[in-house]
Amino acid sequence: MGLFFDVLSAINNPSQQGSVTQLENITSTMQQLATTQGLDASKMQSILAAAGGMIGPAMQNRQGSLPGENQLGNLLGQITGTGAPATALSALFPPQVQQQLIQGVAQKAGINASMIQGMLPTLLPAIMGLLNMGSSSGGGTNSLLTSFLSGNNDLGEVFKFANRFLNPA
Numbered sequence: 001m002g003l004f005f006d007v008l009s010a011i012n013n014p015s016q017q018g019s020v021t022q023l024e025n026i027t028s029t030m031q032q033l034a035t036t037q038g039l040d041a042s043k044m045q046s047i048l049a050a051a052g053g054m055i056g057p058a059m060q061n062r063q064g065s066l067p068g069e070n071q072l073g074n075l076l077g078q079i080t081g082t083g084a085p086a087t088a089l090s091a092l093f094p095p096q097v098q099q100q101l102i103q104g105v106a107q108k109a110g111i112n113a114s115m116i117q118g119m120l121p122t123l124l125p126a127i128m129g130l131l132n133m134g135s136s137s138g139g140g141t142n143s144l145l146t147s148f149l150s151g152n153n154d155l156g157e158v159f160k161f162a163n164r165f166l167n168p169a
């Protein structure tokens with residue numbers, strides 16, 4: 001539940017960009033993606049867990065190659081903002097890295113790689129939107145991204161707890 005607590009912290013912190021509405025939108029996007037692919041919630045959780053495990057190290061590697069402080073956070077903002085999301089996404093995950101993500105997630109989640117490839121254009125921006133919820137409104141570090149990059153990257157768990165939080169029994 002560690003990363004989900006960081007999501008809740010971003011929602012509750014007025015100096016961060018997170019909101020319940022954003023979490024609802026991201027969770028809804030994931031649910032719609034699962035439905036269109038004929039996947040149940042547990043399979044989507046395993047895809048997200050595998051994706052987090054692959055994306056975290058890929059982003060850490062990318063962060064080391066970017067000039068200046070907080071460039072990774074700036075790319076997240078471009079992906080989720082009104083900038084050029086496709087260009088920013090390609091800058092963050094070049095095609096060869098995207099192929100590695102596809103193969104790794106497919107193998108770890110036990111899903112066909114072509115299905116993961118079809119999901120990637122929706123999956124990656126939604127994940128980046130989630131991570132961007134921790135960015136500071138006044139500039140500065142993104143606590144959610146920092147937590148994610150430190151190895152706290154089980155996105156499947158975040159999806160599971162987000163659904164419980166948004167839809168209490």
